[in-house]
Amino acid sequence: MATQPVTVPAPVRRSWALTPRSVVSICLSTSFVLIYVLGMVGGIMRANQAAVVHLPLDTFYSLLTLHGTGMIALVTLAMAAGLWYAVHDILDLRPRVLMVGFALFCLGIVLVLVATLVGGFAAGWTFLYPLPFVNTTWPAWATLAFLLGVLAVGLGFSIYCMDILTAVVGRYGGLLRGLGLDALIPALGRPGQEVAPPPVIAATMVGIDGAIGTLAGAVILIALLAHYVNPAFPIDALWAKNVTYFFGHIIANLDIYLAAGTIYAYLPTYAGREWKTNGVLALSWVGSLVFVLTAYGHHLYMDFVQPPALQFLGESTSYLASVPPAVVTIFGAVLLVYRSGIRWHVGSVLLYAGLVGWAVGGTAAELDASIPFNFVLHNTLWVVAHFHTYLLGGAFLFAIAFASHFAGEREAMSGWARAGLWLLLGGITLFLASFYVSGLEGVPRREAIQPAPGPVLSLYATAAVAVLLAGLTLVLLDVWHRARRSRAFPEEAA
Amino acid sequence: MVPLGARQDLVLVLFATMVTAIGAVFVWVALTARGRLEYQAVRPHGYFLRSWWFGVLLALCAFGFVVSLASLPYPAEANPTRAPALQVRVKGVQWAWLLSTDRVPAGRLIEFEVTATDVNHGFGIYSPHGVLLGQVQAMPGYVNHLFFRFPHPGVYLIRCMEYCGAEHPYMLMPLTVYQAS
Ligand code: HEM
Ligand SMILES: [Cu+2]
Ligand SMILES: [Cu+2]
Numbered sequence: 001m002a003t004q005p006v007t008v009p010a011p012v013r014r015s016w017a018l019t020p021r022s023v024v025s026i027c028l029s030t031s032f033v034l035i036y037v038l039g040m041v042g043g044i045m046r047a048n049q050a051a052v053v054h055l056p057l058d059t060f061y062s063l064l065t066l067h068g069t070g071m072i073a074l075v076t077l078a079m080a081a082g083l084w085y086a087v088h089d090i091l092d093l094r095p096r097v098l099m100v101g102f103a104l105f106c107l108g109i110v111l112v113l114v115a116t117l118v119g120g121f122a123a124g125w126t127f128l129y130p131l132p133f134v135n136t137t138w139p140a141w142a143t144l145a146f147l148l149g150v151l152a153v154g155l156g157f158s159i160y161c162m163d164i165l166t167a168v169v170g171r172y173g174g175l176l177r178g179l180g181l182d183a184l185i186p187a188l189g190r191p192g193q194e195v196a197p198p199p200v201i202a203a204t205m206v207g208i209d210g211a212i213g214t215l216a217g218a219v220i221l222i223a224l225l226a227h228y229v230n231p232a233f234p235i236d237a238l239w240a241k242n243v244t245y246f247f248g249h250i251i252a253n254l255d256i257y258l259a260a261g262t263i264y265a266y267l268p269t270y271a272g273r274e275w276k277t278n279g280v281l282a283l284s285w286v287g288s289l290v291f292v293l294t295a296y297g298h299h300l301y302m303d304f305v306q307p308p309a310l311q312f313l314g315e316s317t318s319y320l321a322s323v324p325p326a327v328v329t330i331f332g333a334v335l336l337v338y339r340s341g342i343r344w345h346v347g348s349v350l351l352y353a354g355l356v357g358w359a360v361g362g363t364a365a366e367l368d369a370s371i372p373f374n375f376v377l378h379n380t381l382w383v384v385a386h387f388h389t390y391l392l393g394g395a396f397l398f399a400i401a402f403a404s405h406f407a408g409e410r411e412a413m414s415g416w417a418r419a420g421l422w423l424l425l426g427g428i429t430l431f432l433a434s435f436y437v438s439g440l441e442g443v444p445r446r447e448a449i450q451p452a453p454g455p456v457l458s459l460y461a462t463a464a465v466a467v468l469l470a471g472l473t474l475v476l477l478d479v480w481h482r483a484r485r486s487r488a489f490p491e492e493a494a
Numbered sequence: 495m496v497p498l499g500a501r502q503d504l505v506l507v508l509f510a511t512m513v514t515a516i517g518a519v520f521v522w523v524a525l526t527a528r529g530r531l532e533y534q535a536v537r538p539h540g541y542f543l544r545s546w547w548f549g550v551l552l553a554l555c556a557f558g559f560v561v562s563l564a565s566l567p568y569p570a571e572a573n574p575t576r577a578p579a580l581q582v583r584v585k586g587v588q589w590a591w592l593l594s595t596d597r598v599p600a601g602r603l604i605e606f607e608v609t610a611t612d613v614n615h616g617f618g619i620y621s622p623h624g625v626l627l628g629q630v631q632a633m634p635g636y637v638n639h640l641f642f643r644f645p646h647p648g649v650y651l652i653r654c655m656e657y658c659g660a661e662h663p664y665m666l667m668p669l670t671v672y673q674a675s
Contacts (some may be wrong), residue, residue: 057660124657130634131613135588137660237614237633273533302616302631304568304638315562319555327548335540338523341530356520363512367505370558372565375628376501379616379655436509440502441495442626444618446657449664451624453495 020088023095025483027081027102028403031074032476034109035396038074039472041067043465049450050458058137060448061122065146068125069112072252073153075395077105079258080160082402083206086199086265091167097159104156111149114142121146124446126248129224129240133231144228147221154217157251161210168204172196178204179289180282195277202261205289206254212293213250220244241300249296256358256390257288259398260329263351266405267333270348271340275332284324291321298369302378311371318369322362330355345409346417346475350401353425357393361386364436379446381454382439385432393428400475407483420474427468434461499625567628572641579603579641586615586632589661591652596667599674600647606640608632615665616655622648629655644671 016022041063047053048060055063084098115121119142123132127150132143168178173190176182180201182189189195196204220243226233268275297314300306333355342348364386368377377383434457443454450458498506566572573579583594584606598604608617610632618629619642627650630640644650654665 057663061657061660122660128614131657131659134612135659237635241614241633302629303633303636304630304640305633305636308568311568316555316559319558323548323551323555326551327544331540331544331547334519334523335536335544336533337527338536338540339526339529339531340533342527352520352524356516359516359520360513363516364509366558367509370562371567372562373501373505375567376499376626377505378629379618380626382505440498440506442499442502442620442624444616444653444655447663451653 018095018099020085020093020095023098023102024081024085024406027077027098028399028406030102030106031078031081031399032403034070035074035078036469036472036476038067038070039465039469043462043469046458046462046465048448049454050462051449051455052459052462055448057448058120058122061124061446062116062120062138064446065122065124066112066116069116069146069150070109071391072125072255073105073109073112075255075391075399076153076157076251076258077102078399078403079255079262079395080157082399082406083199083203083258083261083265084160084164085402085406086262087164087203090197090200091164091171091203093163093167097163101156101160101163104152104159108149108152108154108156111145111152115146115149116142118142119145126244127224128244129220129227129235129237132224133227140228144225147224147228151218151221151225154214154221154247154251157210158214158218161207161214164203164207165211168196168200168207172200175204175208179285180277181286183277183282184279195282198264198275198277198281199261201277201282201285202257202264205285206257206261209250209257209289209292210254213247213254216243217247217251220247238303238305241303242296242306245299246293246296249299250292252387252391253292253295255395256325257292259354259358259395260325262398262402263329263333263355266347266402267336267351269405270345270351271336271342273336273340275336281328281332284328287320287324291317291324295321295369298374301371301374315369315371319366322366325358325362330359345413346404346421346478347401347409349421350397350404354394354397354401357397357428358390361388361390361394364389376442377439379444380439381435381443381445384445385435385439388435389432393432400479404475404479404482407479408486409482411482414478416474417478420471420478423467423471424475425471427464427466427471430464431461431468434458434464496624499621499627502625567630567640569639569641573603573605577603579605581605581607584608584617584632586610586617586654586658586665588612588659589654589665591617591654591665591667593652593667593669597670597672598644600644600671601674602643604642604644606630606642608638608640609636610634613658614656615658618653618655619669620651620653622646622650624651631656647671647673 048055120138121142172178178196180196183195223235227235264275294313294317297310298318367373368382368386438454438457441453443450580602582604585592608630615632616629617632619627621627630638648671650669650671652667652669654662
């Protein structure tokens, strides 16, 4: 550089083209800005539970509904964009389709924002029938806006999944090969064709389960819309609960499986080792594919009228669901890092920390998925603790890791980023600890005003949220700064 | 702080143990990550370890499943002898509990027949010390049967465990458990 003659740098290109990089950038930026805001909403809810601020009850529950629905949609958006980027070359995916999915997510999120903040809709992100319709504190149109919003997000995700599945079939000539099963059963292979790499396997699994999950989502949403139009349209509460949780469980769970795809794609670049498909890996993904669909039953353990067969299916497959990630993906990731001389940067630190969140959140989930424990943990803050561990302390960290990698990590990690990581991870740990202890102490979830010792623990949590957000600010600014640099000097980007 | 219930205590011990183990592995691998070894040299050992880990985890799953069957809260398991129990009808409405009685004897098997008229509620039983002892859902159109034995006399608290609208946090009701003669 120094020996070259000084030239005036060409002006940065301002026009916006629909390239893989630009579409993924816009998905990530939108998602991070809104997650940041909804994280602040989470902090306000904790402050209310600590009796530091005093929101009207209906406001609290509108914010809770907004936070839950929005966060699930936004983490899905960020991770979907990450995995899309990891496989778009191999599968020849079109940025335009991702853009359509993104537009539907945006439409859905705007509808949810309007429904909750303007309309005051507050039936929770699970909108469990018949709550959205009975003695509501909000006008009927807010229910309609919310249901249409969730429908739009579901449609966006469904298009994303169908696009991936179509591309997998085009590239590998079948979904079984997309799942890498020719590594297990050589007879399945096609001569001269390589086995699908791990990120493609993850994408195929997410595509299949996502298509099934969003279909279930469409069924319940259309039933609710029919009931909205004609209140005489009959809905059975137990049926509605089964379908709602089948849908909700799949979508929330898939966030982490989307993330697994990005781990396969990017952890090896830090560790300097390859992660290849083999029979065990392929088999483990078939396991996950099945267990994600059947494990939802653990949401209905406390419905004693639910057929026992479904209860036992729920419990056994909830246990088994831990096996593929624990034995193949998380174990494999740790093995990949073991004495690899890994390069620590924002991306690799967060991938590694996210694996811890996944493992710990999974452990907490397994305890709660045990029927005798669920008897005293169901609908306590323990539940909220476990899913925040793997969504906030797992999937969301994977999303930032991806963004950091995507932004380019050529220069050494900055001191600000380092400080930000400590604050972020420390804040998350304290924040989660408060939920766990509250849960064991019997504090129910979704209480604007909590019984003791909820308020004291909420106070600690509120402080932890401040630390967490401070760290998040530093980390995101660091990523953003690097992203701008690599846009000005694209040749430097990773 | 509220004292931990027996089941909560067990959850805490199991969770703390597992989190410590997970943390130890991750910290150790991170701390030793610098010394570089060829993956070819590491992988065979890793895969050997993995097959053991697979076996252990599968055994844990099977063990957990079998053990859990021994203390299910469902009617057939909670009242295996089908002994007659004192029946209490429970109805959840926005936002109150309607019980056929608010006084029950300690030490006897009580059968709560739990339902709801408007939306889903959750029937949670808290000890006089504030420990959550158990729960069952209250769903419109269905009756859930909860067999429960109150260990000691005292004033217990019924608390709604399922979000049921704005006043959900206030859906409480005391239940007096008296010493049976
Ligand atoms: C800064 C980070 C975050 C904070 C401070 C936060 C805080 C909270 C709080 C206080 C609640 C209410 C708990 C209760 O039931 O009493 C909650 C619920 C919830 N959060 Fe978060 N959260 C954060 C990040 C996330 C992320 C990343 C997700 C990812 C998907 C998420 C998903 C949810 C969901 C689904 C609910 C349940 C909503 C409902 O009950 O309807 N949160 N959160
Ligand atoms: Cu209630
Ligand atoms: Cu309630």
